[in-house]
Amino acid sequence: MAxxxxxxxxxxxxxxxxxxxxxxxxxxxxxxPSNPAALYAGARPRPxxxxxxxxxLGLDKPLSEQFRVYVGDLLVGNLGESYHSRRSINxxxxxxxxxxxxxxxxxxxxxxxxxxPTGVLAGAYPRSPFDYATRFAAVAGVSAPSxxxxxxxxFIFFSQLGWLPLGGRVSRDATLFxxxxxxxxxxxxxxxxxxxWKAWLDALHHLILPALVLSAYPVGITIxxxxxxMLEVLSETYITAARAAGLSRGVxxxxxxxxxxxxxxxxxxxxxxxYSITGAFLVETIFSWPGVGKYVxxxxxxxxxxxxxxxxxxxxxxxxxxxLLIDLMQALLDPRVRLV
Amino acid sequence: xxxxxxxxxxxxxxxxxxxxxALRGIDFELDKGDIMGLVGETGxxxxxxxxxxxxLLDENAEVTEGRIIFNKTDLLRLSEREMHAIRGDRIAMIxxxxxxxxxxxxxxxxxxxxxxxxxxxxxxxQRRKATLELLASVGLPDPAxxxxxxPHQLSGGQQQRAMIALSLAAEPExxxxxxxxxxxxxxxxxxxxxxxxxxxxxxxxxxILITHDLGIVAETCQKVAVLYAGRVVEQGAVAAIxxxxxxxxxxxxxxxxxRPGSRGTDLKVIPGNVPSGLERIDGCAFAPRCxxxxxxxxxxxxPLFSLAAEHQAACLLHEDRVHG
Numbered sequence: 112m113a114x115x116x117x118x119x120x121x122x123x124x125x126x127x128x129x130x131x132x133x134x135x136x137x138x139x140x141x142x143x144p145s146n147p148a149a150l151y152a153g154a155r156p157r158p159x160x161x162x163x164x165x166x167x168l169g170l171d172k173p174l175s176e177q178f179r180v181y182v183g184d185l186l187v188g189n190l191g192e193s194y195h196s197r198r199s200i201n202x203x204x205x206x207x208x209x210x211x212x213x214x215x216x217x218x219x220x221x222x223x224x225x226x227x228p229t230g231v232l233a234g235a236y237p238r239s240p241f242d243y244a245t246r247f248a249a250v251a252g253v254s255a256p257s258x259x260x261x262x263x264x265x266f267i268f269f270s271q272l273g274w275l276p277l278g279g280r281v282s283r284d285a286t287l288f289x290x291x292x293x294x295x296x297x298x299x300x301x302x303x304x305x306x307x308w309k310a311w312l313d314a315l316h317h318l319i320l321p322a323l324v325l326s327a328y329p330v331g332i333t334i335x336x337x338x339x340x341m342l343e344v345l346s347e348t349y350i351t352a353a354r355a356a357g358l359s360r361g362v363x364x365x366x367x368x369x370x371x372x373x374x375x376x377x378x379x380x381x382x383x384x385x386y387s388i389t390g391a392f393l394v395e396t397i398f399s400w401p402g403v404g405k406y407v408x409x410x411x412x413x414x415x416x417x418x419x420x421x422x423x424x425x426x427x428x429x430x431x432x433x434x435l436l437i438d439l440m441q442a443l444l445d446p447r448v449r450l451v
Numbered sequence: 452x453x454x455x456x457x458x459x460x461x462x463x464x465x466x467x468x469x470x471x472x473a474l475r476g477i478d479f480e481l482d483k484g485d486i487m488g489l490v491g492e493t494g495x496x497x498x499x500x501x502x503x504x505x506x507l508l509d510e511n512a513e514v515t516e517g518r519i520i521f522n523k524t525d526l527l528r529l530s531e532r533e534m535h536a537i538r539g540d541r542i543a544m545i546x547x548x549x550x551x552x553x554x555x556x557x558x559x560x561x562x563x564x565x566x567x568x569x570x571x572x573x574x575x576x577q578r579r580k581a582t583l584e585l586l587a588s589v590g591l592p593d594p595a596x597x598x599x600x601x602p603h604q605l606s607g608g609q610q611q612r613a614m615i616a617l618s619l620a621a622e623p624e625x626x627x628x629x630x631x632x633x634x635x636x637x638x639x640x641x642x643x644x645x646x647x648x649x650x651x652x653x654x655x656x657x658x659i660l661i662t663h664d665l666g667i668v669a670e671t672c673q674k675v676a677v678l679y680a681g682r683v684v685e686q687g688a689v690a691a692i693x694x695x696x697x698x699x700x701x702x703x704x705x706x707x708x709x710r711p712g713s714r715g716t717d718l719k720v721i722p723g724n725v726p727s728g729l730e731r732i733d734g735c736a737f738a739p740r741c742x743x744x745x746x747x748x749x750x751x752x753x754p755l756f757s758l759a760a761e762h763q764a765a766c767l768l769h770e771d772r773v774h775g
Contacts, residue, residue: 348551356566356617357507357539367565370556445556446601 114442120354121438125431130284132427133185136420137178143416150414151194190421195413200421205408208425209296210280211395211402215387221378222329227369228335230376237342242385245334252331261324261397268320275320278399285313321398325391329383340372347371374441381437385430389422452659455481455504455542455625460517462499462508464728471728474497475681477517478755481625482729486651486658486691487701488668491678492725495662501627504659505544506534521625540570543618546632549610553602559586559613560598563620570621584615590646601652608639609761615646619654626650644671665708674761677701680726680736683755688763697764698728699741735767743768 148164149156150427156164165171169180184191190200193406203267233245244358270274280298289310294301299318302311344350345368353363392404410418462474474496481487489497502508504519506526517529519526521542525655526534546552560582567578579598586594589612602610611631618626626649632640648671651658660672668675668689676686677700696702703721723740726732731739738748748767755763756770 307627348548349554351507352544352546352552352617353554353565354507354616355538355544356569357535357537357621358565358569359535362565362569367554367557371554447555447603 117442117448118439121435125435128431129259129427133182136423137181140242140416140420141174141177145414147194147416160365165324166438175184185424191417193410193415193418195415195418200418203418204403204421204425207401207406210400211388211391211404213297213299214318214321214325214400214402215384215391216378217318217323218387219246219329219384221322221326222333222383223376226330226333226380227337227373227376228365230334231341231364231369231372233334233338233373234341234345235360242338245338249331249334249338252327253335255327257324257327258393258397259326261321261394264320264324265397276317278317278321278397280317280400281310281313282317285310314393321394321400324398325387332379336376336379340375341368343369344372347374370444373379374444377440378437381433382430385410385433388426388429389411427444452483453480454483454522455659456518456520456522457504458518458521460500462496462513463513463515464509465511465513469729471726472732473512473681474503474517475680475732477678478674478683478685481657481659482674483624483657484651484655485674486648486672488672488675489661489678490663490665490668490675492663494725494728495678496681497663497678498629498738501544501629501659501661504627505538505542507538507544516569527705531642539566539618539623540621540623541623542627543621543623544612544627544629545614545618545631548634549607549614550602550634550655552614553610553617555602558599558601559605559616560600563613563617566617566620580716581620585619588619588650589616590642591616606639607635608642611635611639611643612646615643615650619650622654623656625657625659627659627661628661631660632667633662633664638669640667647671665704676713677704680732682736682765683730684737684766685762685764686755687759691759691762696735697758697762697769698766699743700737701764701770703740735765 146161148161148168148170151164151168151176152160162171169177172180192199193203196203229245233242236242265277268447269277285291289307291298291302291307291310291314292305294304298314299311302308302314341364346394350363350368353367389404389407391400391402391405392408394400395402395405396408403425407419409415410422457479460474460477461472464471464473477487477496477500479487482535483620489500491497499508502512503514504521504526506529509513516528521537526537529537536655553559558566560579563582563585564578567573569580571578571685574579582598586597590611591597591609594773597613602613605613610628617729626647631647632643635643644667647658647660650656660667662668672689674687675689675692676683677692677698678684685692685696685701693705696705700721703719706719707721709718721740726739727753728735732752734747734749734751735753738744741748751767753765753767753770755765757763758769
């Protein structure tokens with residue numbers, strides 16, 4: 112019961128945040144000194160063309176009326192239309208969002224699977240060669256620019272070794288001979304559901320390099336956070352008590368200590384997940400990955416407000432969901448949290 | 452019969468301020484089935500002694516000399532793997548503050564289950580039964596419910612009972628109780644000590660009770676070793692020492708206790724301070740504070756002189772009274 116009320120309280124709070132962002136994005140898009148209608152009309156429009164478009168887009172109406180239409184559209188899930196390409200943003204995002212999510216989720220999974228055990232061991236053996244080596248790797252992973260890593264990765268694994276493809280989500284062969292039936296837009300899921308294993312393998316091949324490059328930052332930060340909090344937890348009395356009780360090192364490190372030490376790492380990985388939705392655009396560009404980062408970067412260059420607003424709202428939603436998830440995990444791990 | 456014997460134990464810590472000599476030759480014996488008190492002020496080395504026996508000292512600590520003989524084997528010579536087999540299984544430990552000694556994120560039942568699983572191949576159902584019995588044997592109400600309770604949901608006394616249940620899980624022969632009642636209310640204190648006495652009687656467990664409280668020693672222990680600045684200054688049967696303390700330090704400690712009728716008068720204190728572990732001490736560590744100090748006390752470190760069958764004191768005043 113305590114858990115459910117905790118959940119509902121967090122959900123209520125999240126709604127509040129979302130409405131705030133909704134209002135902010137609307138205001139910002141209306142006070143920016145640029146004329147959307149002129150942009151929509153294209154190069155050198157006549158004044159009456161601009162007026163006509165203003166009317167069409169509803170920009171001649173009072174702000175309160177515009178806001179009502181904007182919220183009304185959002186409530187029915189309509190994100191609007193790009194000023195630049197005139198395409199429906201819903202259609203675009205249905206294409207780009209799963210591509211980005213697939214990439215970012217893969218990167219985050221790599222970060223957790225690689226970073227947490229490494230951090231645990233580095234924390235368990237402080238000042239050991241392993242500790243120093245992972246420290247160096249972690250700092251390198253966090254500070255290396257992703258575009259540089261991407262180029263190096265392509266050079267090694269594509270040009271030199273020829274193990275992995277250069278970019279894209281699937282190869283031309285796959286699109287031609289065993290196309291993936293789009294359901295969710297997550298190629299790995301779609302291919303697996305339809306039993307199209309050749310395409311699944313092809314999609315996985317394409318995913319590896321960009322996911323690895325994108326994971327460099329979260330891997331590094333996961334290692335550091337886990338190492339630091341393990342170091343702290345391992346000095347607690349209950350760890351000495353566990354050792355005095357004759358529990359094995361494995362149980363102490365990966366069960367008793369890790370459960371106490373994992374939260375900071377999960378928190379930063381969660382935030383870097385949300386950040387990567389738009390922040391991955393360099394990696395997406397270099398690997399020709401048709402993702403949200405690339406999409407919104409173009410929109411920004413074209414001052415395409417509906418797209419910018421839509422993506423902002425989507426990213427907000429992701430942030431909210433990730434934070435909610437982190438809070439829920441914290442509550443699940445730590446029985447004391449639910450009472451607060 | 453001697454179960455555990457600590458001989459000439461020296462432990463030092465490397466700190467940013469220099470080397471701290473925490474133990475400078477500890478000697479004592481724990482007899483089977485006894486409760487032995489290690490008593491002394493903060494910093495005298497009583498907890499370090501407990502940790503040394505478990506071989507759970509911090510990384511900056513080093514045992515430089517001595518032996519810890521348990522069942523004819525020197526614990527200090529065992530490999531880490533051999534020592535691991537002894538921890539929990541033959542020698543267990545309980546801690547000062549049960550709130551920090553229990554893992555906050557695991558249920559009481561889960562924590563005891565972990566210990567059981569580490570020490571025996573019994574199936575889960577049997578472990579559950581054993582856990583319930585353990586919880587009942589330490590006097591926790593409603594053991595079935597206690598299984599799924601987290602440490603923060605218990606009172607301090609209940610937490611310490613749970614901790615004791617945990618330490619008993621693998622049926623150890625020795626329990627090292629490091630100030631087990633210091634963090635508890637006085638009434639709860641008495642209950643926990645009662646529990647320790649009961650367990651010692653019923654399960655024939657030997658207990659090393661580390662405390663700074665002479666009252667607890669008088670009530671609970673058969674034997675006591677008084678520690679001062681990393682050495683045992685007096686040891687023997689509790690009755691003998693409380694009746695006639697022979698070392699000036701123990702005498703001072705007992706004189707400092709408030710007694711019936713002492714109301715309104717100032718409590719007696721021992722003047723001066725405990726020497727820091729950083730200082731080099733050649734003679735008797737207590738000499739600078741001792742009212743009977745002789746010139747030789749600053750040069751000669753007194754060994755333990757036997758005064759009676761079960762009474763030894765490390766003071767040059769007794770040099771000529773040695774029983775052999």
